[in-house]
Amino acid sequence: MTTSKRWIPLTFKVTLLTLLLVWTLIPIIWMVLSSFKPNSVITANTPRVFFTPTLEHYASLFSSGNSLWPYLLNSLFIAGVSTLIAVVLGCMAGFGLSRIRIRGKQHLAFWIISTRMAPIAAVIVPLYLLFRYLYLLDTHAGLIVAYLSFNLPFAIWLMTAFFDDLPPDLEEAAMIDGATKFQAFRYVVLPLMTPGLVTTAILCFIFAWNDYAFAQTFSGPSTQTIPIAAAQLLTQTGIDWGKLLAIGTIVVCPMAIAGLLVKRWLVQGLTLGAVK
Amino acid sequence: MATLQLNNIIKDFGGTQVIKGVDLEVKDREFVVFVGPSGCGKSTLLRMIAGLESATAGDIKVDGKRINEVGPAERGLAMVFQSYALYPHMSVEDNMGFSLRLAKVKKAERREKVLAAARILQLEPLLDRKPRALSGGQRQRVAIGRAIVRNPSIFLFDEPLSNLDTALRVQMRIELARLHGELDATMIYVTHDQIEAMTMADKIVVLQDGLVEQIGSPMALYHHPCNRFVAGFIGSPKMNFLDVEVREASREGVSVALPGGDCRVPVMGDGVSASDTLTLGIRPEHLKLDDEGPLTGKIVVIERLGGATSLYLEHGSSEWILVADGDVAHRVHDQVRFSFAPTCAHLFKGDGEALTHLHRHPLVDIDRQENRAKPT
Numbered sequence: 001m002t003t004s005k006r007w008i009p010l011t012f013k014v015t016l017l018t019l020l021l022v023w024t025l026i027p028i029i030w031m032v033l034s035s036f037k038p039n040s041v042i043t044a045n046t047p048r049v050f051f052t053p054t055l056e057h058y059a060s061l062f063s064s065g066n067s068l069w070p071y072l073l074n075s076l077f078i079a080g081v082s083t084l085i086a087v088v089l090g091c092m093a094g095f096g097l098s099r100i101r102i103r104g105k106q107h108l109a110f111w112i113i114s115t116r117m118a119p120i121a122a123v124i125v126p127l128y129l130l131f132r133y134l135y136l137l138d139t140h141a142g143l144i145v146a147y148l149s150f151n152l153p154f155a156i157w158l159m160t161a162f163f164d165d166l167p168p169d170l171e172e173a174a175m176i177d178g179a180t181k182f183q184a185f186r187y188v189v190l191p192l193m194t195p196g197l198v199t200t201a202i203l204c205f206i207f208a209w210n211d212y213a214f215a216q217t218f219s220g221p222s223t224q225t226i227p228i229a230a231a232q233l234l235t236q237t238g239i240d241w242g243k244l245l246a247i248g249t250i251v252v253c254p255m256a257i258a259g260l261l262v263k264r265w266l267v268q269g270l271t272l273g274a275v276k
Numbered sequence: 277m278a279t280l281q282l283n284n285i286i287k288d289f290g291g292t293q294v295i296k297g298v299d300l301e302v303k304d305r306e307f308v309v310f311v312g313p314s315g316c317g318k319s320t321l322l323r324m325i326a327g328l329e330s331a332t333a334g335d336i337k338v339d340g341k342r343i344n345e346v347g348p349a350e351r352g353l354a355m356v357f358q359s360y361a362l363y364p365h366m367s368v369e370d371n372m373g374f375s376l377r378l379a380k381v382k383k384a385e386r387r388e389k390v391l392a393a394a395r396i397l398q399l400e401p402l403l404d405r406k407p408r409a410l411s412g413g414q415r416q417r418v419a420i421g422r423a424i425v426r427n428p429s430i431f432l433f434d435e436p437l438s439n440l441d442t443a444l445r446v447q448m449r450i451e452l453a454r455l456h457g458e459l460d461a462t463m464i465y466v467t468h469d470q471i472e473a474m475t476m477a478d479k480i481v482v483l484q485d486g487l488v489e490q491i492g493s494p495m496a497l498y499h500h501p502c503n504r505f506v507a508g509f510i511g512s513p514k515m516n517f518l519d520v521e522v523r524e525a526s527r528e529g530v531s532v533a534l535p536g537g538d539c540r541v542p543v544m545g546d547g548v549s550a551s552d553t554l555t556l557g558i559r560p561e562h563l564k565l566d567d568e569g570p571l572t573g574k575i576v577v578i579e580r581l582g583g584a585t586s587l588y589l590e591h592g593s594s595e596w597i598l599v600a601d602g603d604v605a606h607r608v609h610d611q612v613r614f615s616f617a618p619t620c621a622h623l624f625k626g627d628g629e630a631l632t633h634l635h636r637h638p639l640v641d642i643d644r645q646e647n648r649a650k651p652t
Contacts, residue, residue: 167359167361169357169359169361170361170363172326172328172348172355172357172361173355173357173361173362173363173422174363174374175327175328175347175348175349176326176327176328176348176349176353176354176355177349177354177374177375177378177422177426178349178350178375178378178379178426179349179374179378180347180349183378187374187378188363191365192364192365
């Protein structure tokens with residue numbers, strides 16, 4: 001191929017990627033930037049990039065009467081526990097689905113993931129009624145169960161795919177080496193599953209962390225999560241832009257940082273089996 | 277010290293029988309090779325011995341003790357996989373010592389045993405590396421080392437050399453044969469490569485469609501194949517086959533009609549009568565270029581290998597392969613005459629069964645162990 005022929009697709013690619021990057025990053029950068037602006041600058045008609053930064057919005061979020069702390073802790077606890085359960089159960093179920101020889105296995109796997117296909121709006125009313133009978137409204141457990149109902153099928157499906165990519169020879173070699181089934185899983189399979197576990201955990205955590213619909217419906221005064229706190233700033237008397245942008249930053253940043261930290265595993269996990 | 281016995285082993289996968297009743301006896305310190313085309317059930321049989329598959333029926337016995345219900349961990353065997361199956365997250369040393377770690381052997385003792393095995397396989401400089409930093413041949417050696425460290429009663433090999441290039445395969449083949457001599461262990465080896473089978477085995481088990489076709493020493497299989505399948509499978513290039521008509525048959529030999537005249541093959545002609553159709557089999561290396569020979573053929577293809585030359589000959593409607601020495605000056609389209617010694621020929625009945633030779637080949641019963649160099 002000549003250089004000029006190669007040059008055109010390259011330019012096209014770079015342009016496309018730049019546009020995509022601008023489209024994705026500008027709103028986030030603007031949000032983070034604006035969360036450090038004084039109110040007068042945020043609402044100024046001419047957008048300003050240079051200003052004297054202030055932490056007043058963050059300070060007011062954590063100090064005023066309605067502090068963000070309980071919301072943050074609720075979010076961390078509910079998303080964390082539901083993720084942990086989804087990953088542990090998903091790992092075991094995925095291993096079973098991948099390894100055990102049973103008739104109609106692919107139908108079972110499809111049925112499991114099909115429960116994830118229903119839109120949140122379709123399950124929210126039935127779940128609400130169910131939770132009311134089970135006294136799960138306004139409890140941490142209620143929200144954890146709600147997130148699990150969506151995250152567990154997803155985790156099982158994802159982990160099954162990861163296990164399918166791991167040659168069974170390795171477990172068999174371990175068993176010939178004298179390992180029990182559990183030891184083979186513990187010493188050989190699990191360490192090799194780190195990319196899969198991290199990928200699954202992050203995706204499950206993001207779903208629970210970002211959710212608004214379930215939290216809005218099932219949570220009460222003691223179990224509200226951060227997205228609810230953000231929504232409360234949209235009041236009839238006006239929008240507190242400064243605080244809202246600060247909350248937005250608090251919601252987005254941990255996920256972005258976590259994503260960057262485990263980027264290597266995330267890419268490896270999501271592309272596992274793509275190239276063989 | 278270990279013997280293995282298989283009694284009428286059957287394996288059924290969801291209604292399909294893949295092993296249809298296999299009987300086998302492996303003696304102590306014997307090197308047994310299972311060979312056969314892909315899908316013949318040889319790997320399944322090995323996996324059943326290892327305990328990775330259960331037998332649907334029949335007994336698997338090690339040293340006379342039935343082990344069907346014993347798990348792979350407790351069978352005390354070691355297996356080398358086709359894919360090597362090295363643990364990617366462990367160093368070479370940890371890979372080799374994994375079985376000892378599971379058996380709760382102390383670290384110092386573990387290291388000592390791993391080092392001893394590493395010394396045999398020249399793996400000492402690689403002990404700290406991860407499998408991904410090793411070449412194919414090195415990985416293979418680590419897999420064998422892992423088996424040695426386990427100190428098993430029987431070594432199982434599942435096509436261990438099939439992922440290596442030709443040169444390395446030859447080298448590893450020699451190393452494995454040497455290792456068998458050094459360790460003096462019972463080994464069972466699965467391959468589809470008949471050269472590996474011929475060069476390493478004390479005893480070859482030829483399998484087809486889940487059944488044993490023949491069990492015997494490499495020379496027995498080569499000189500006295502019991503049927504047409506074994507005759508065609510063992511030996512490279514493949515044996516030539518030609519349908520022939522019987523002129524006369526007795527216990528002292530069978531005369532068959534060939535294009536250049538009759539030929540008397542020294543086999544027992546029981547159950548054969550004149551004008552029956554049999555299949556004559558003759559190996560390419562037993563055909564000779566001979567200006568006085570009774571058979572003629574036109575050269576279609578010539579493969580010059582240096583030391584030997586393979587001539588593909590068209591003879592009427594059939595094609596023959598003839599292996600001559602490397603200095604053959606013939607060219608494609610040349611007409612050549614050739615012959616063979618009747619003692620080298622085989623005759624097969626319509627169902628493929630071979631007629632028994634009157635004389636057994638002198639090398640058939642030679643014990644490979646006597647040939648093996650004793651470690652000094």
